[in-house]
Amino acid sequence: MITAGIDIGSITAKAAIVDGGKIIATKIIFTGYNAELAGQKVYDEVLIEAGLGKTAIDKIVSTGYGRNAVGFADKSFTEIMAHAAGAYFLNPLIHSIIDIGGQDSKAILLDDKGKVKNFVMNDKCAAGTGRFLEVMARALEVNLDDFGTMSQKSASPSKISSLCTVFAESEVISLIARGEKRQDIIAGIHESIAARVSSMLARIGVQKPAMITGGVARNSGVVLALSKKLDMEMEVSPYAQVNGAIGAAILAAAL
Amino acid sequence: MKKQISDLLKIIGIFLFGKFKKFTMRFKKSKTMKDIMLVYYSEAKSARLTRKKVAWITSGGPVEPLIAMDVIPVYPENHGAMIGASKMGTGLCETAENMGYSSDLCSYARADIACATVNGGPIGGLPKPDMLVCCNNICGTVLKWYEVQARYFNVPLFVLDTPFCHTGYSEETARYVRSQINEYISFIERACGRKFDYERVKKVGHLSLQGQQLWQKVLDTAAHKPAPLSAFDAFYHLALIVTLRGTPEVIDYYTALVAKMKDRIARGISAVPNEKYRLLWDNLPIWHRTRWLYDKFASHDACLVADTYTSAWCGTMKYIDENNFIDSMAEAYTRIYLNIGVDEMAKMVIAMIDKYDVDGFVLHSNRSCKPYSFGQMDIQRIVEKERGIPCLMIEADMVDERTFSESQISTRIDAFMEIIKERKKHSSSISMAKE
Numbered sequence A: 001m002i003t004a005g006i007d008i009g010s011i012t013a014k015a016a017i018v019d020g021g022k023i024i025a026t027k028i029i030f031t032g033y034n035a036e037l038a039g040q041k042v043y044d045e046v047l048i049e050a051g052l053g054k055t056a057i058d059k060i061v062s063t064g065y066g067r068n069a070v071g072f073a074d075k076s077f078t079e080i081m082a083h084a085a086g087a088y089f090l091n092p093l094i095h096s097i098i099d100i101g102g103q104d105s106k107a108i109l110l111d112d113k114g115k116v117k118n119f120v121m122n123d124k125c126a127a128g129t130g131r132f133l134e135v136m137a138r139a140l141e142v143n144l145d146d147f148g149t150m151s152q153k154s155a156s157p158s159k160i161s162s163l164c165t166v167f168a169e170s171e172v173i174s175l176i177a178r179g180e181k182r183q184d185i186i187a188g189i190h191e192s193i194a195a196r197v198s199s200m201l202a203r204i205g206v207q208k209p210a211m212i213t214g215g216v217a218r219n220s221g222v223v224l225a226l227s228k229k230l231d232m233e234m235e236v237s238p239y240a241q242v243n244g245a246i247g248a249a250i251l252a253a254a255l
Numbered sequence B: 001m002k003k004q005i006s007d008l009l010k011i012i013g014i015f016l017f018g019k020f021k022k023f024t025m026r027f028k029k030s031k032t033m034k035d036i037m038l039v040y041y042s043e044a045k046s047a048r049l050t051r052k053k054v055a056w057i058t059s060g061g062p063v064e065p066l067i068a069m070d071v072i073p074v075y076p077e078n079h080g081a082m083i084g085a086s087k088m089g090t091g092l093c094e095t096a097e098n099m100g101y102s103s104d105l106c107s108y109a110r111a112d113i114a115c116a117t118v119n120g121g122p123i124g125g126l127p128k129p130d131m132l133v134c135c136n137n138i139c140g141t142v143l144k145w146y147e148v149q150a151r152y153f154n155v156p157l158f159v160l161d162t163p164f165c166h167t168g169y170s171e172e173t174a175r176y177v178r179s180q181i182n183e184y185i186s187f188i189e190r191a192c193g194r195k196f197d198y199e200r201v202k203k204v205g206h207l208s209l210q211g212q213q214l215w216q217k218v219l220d221t222a223a224h225k226p227a228p229l230s231a232f233d234a235f236y237h238l239a240l241i242v243t244l245r246g247t248p249e250v251i252d253y254y255t256a257l258v259a260k261m262k263d264r265i266a267r268g269i270s271a272v273p274n275e276k277y278r279l280l281w282d283n284l285p286i287w288h289r290t291r292w293l294y295d296k297f298a299s300h301d302a303c304l305v306a307d308t309y310t311s312a313w314c315g316t317m318k319y320i321d322e323n324n325f326i327d328s329m330a331e332a333y334t335r336i337y338l339n340i341g342v343d344e345m346a347k348m349v350i351a352m353i354d355k356y357d358v359d360g361f362v363l364h365s366n367r368s369c370k371p372y373s374f375g376q377m378d379i380q381r382i383v384e385k386e387r388g389i390p391c392l393m394i395e396a397d398m399v400d401e402r403t404f405s406e407s408q409i410s411t412r413i414d415a416f417m418e419i420i421k422e423r424k425k426h427s428s429s430i431s432m433a434k435e
């Protein structure tokens, strides 16, 4: 059975095609202002990538904040379910998931069968999300993709005490003015995200092993800061950013 | 003046029938509710003409002595709920913020303080008070709020200080609160210029208790599966036990409502058409979103069958001694839900979970109401440990719409319902296997 999952996030739209136990193709594009259009586009592109026609797909599930805009999906699930299904598919031993997306972050607890036991979402505030990193990258005039490697050069991370993105931005600017090293500031930013996100997981009770998903998982600095903070290994899948879409495709197979 | 009153009647009519129309359609009794509230607010608004006194009082304040002395009690919090339900809260909150009040202040307080200066809101403001009665059993906010209004209207303020009861009710607390009841009575005597009517207060106390018992009966009907009324209906019908407890109108209305609910049970009519999942609600309603939330949960075949909020108006009946109302009222008003320790609250929540046999617990973390929201995380943990049901926390505000984020709350509710459905599916397949 070949199924597709479409995950419409606030910044990127993701799609995955799964055939039984195998990931055939994945695709990531920018969502833009029209979630419906993004859904169609990312689906068309993932089909091309997989070299398949629409008729080859048995079932489609949508997820993400724009899940209801995907008219051609057979069913929609929340990203909580999708991330749980995706992580369980990638590694059935996983018990905790931290997902850091563009606009929100969440912590999910799974039982032994990969079912969601509990979750918490931070969606009121940009701190602890991808948006926070983007704002900081702009303030520091550093390419966001370089954040991970740069922060690992830091010997003494700066202290970022503000919880609010807006205040943290001015704090960072004052740190630059004071002449602190960029790598230290960036490492400090990563620690502040880790503190914020790990407290969410602490709220529902963290259980090993844990996986980090979402676009921010590509930032090795955040991953490192999180493993330090939680005092455990954080598993990062190469499919971290498309984990929601993969999960949606897995859920589609069970429809 | 006549014209003013008829305009007012119209406005209140539009409010009650406009905003709550969809709910009230399902209850033919609503006409009576409308009539009662019309009469209540127009009597209060025309108190100057009828030479009656008006007292503003907090929702958990001892109102019976006022009623016994023919003072018309008016509830800024009930007014706040009306402002919220008519989606006028944000504008009034902004007005208060422009006056210099912090956006962290309770939105009932903000809306009321602003409303007094502009006579805004759905009924053109509350009638001017002759006195203010503030009982801090619900929170500390009301103290400052009522002081502000006492200065603004230049009227006397009585504060009834009810110490927090972590557990039990100490000897000292009992004496302390009881002694203030005497001061309260002298305050009313001074304001009314006549002696207190001790005979009358017994009758009022009797009616108050009877009203609370009937309100409890109304809420009890939701223990039936499927529930004939939901928490959203309770939010609507609550208005009377808040504003008119101690009067015969409450008795008639709730007696009829209980009968109506029993009839619905007999005929198999439920609040949510296909009730499959039953939920408990914590904290104040999100007044500007009641319809949306009802629809959202109903789309998952879920019914909020009970809540900790509306049951607070009949939660301390056990402390009331009908033959000694004035004395026992002190304890009943002191030991209300918001004035007890978190462990005690959790016990009450768990009792409700069992009584209404719910599948999940929804907690509204209310930006406005600190005493209600502060211990929620602990209560959630206790519930998860003791009963193992899924819990959901949603962040919002009862009146201030600016704190409500629809798509995000929608996602949380969907995910929460996915978990509940998954569990129920699982547990029903287990019980089927056992059979």
Ligand code: SF4
Pocket: B077, B106, B107, B108, B109, B138, B139, B140, B141, B142, B284, B368, B369, B370, B371, B372
């Ligand atoms: S803080 Fe809570 S209890 Fe106090 S007035 Fe506001 S809503 Fe009521």
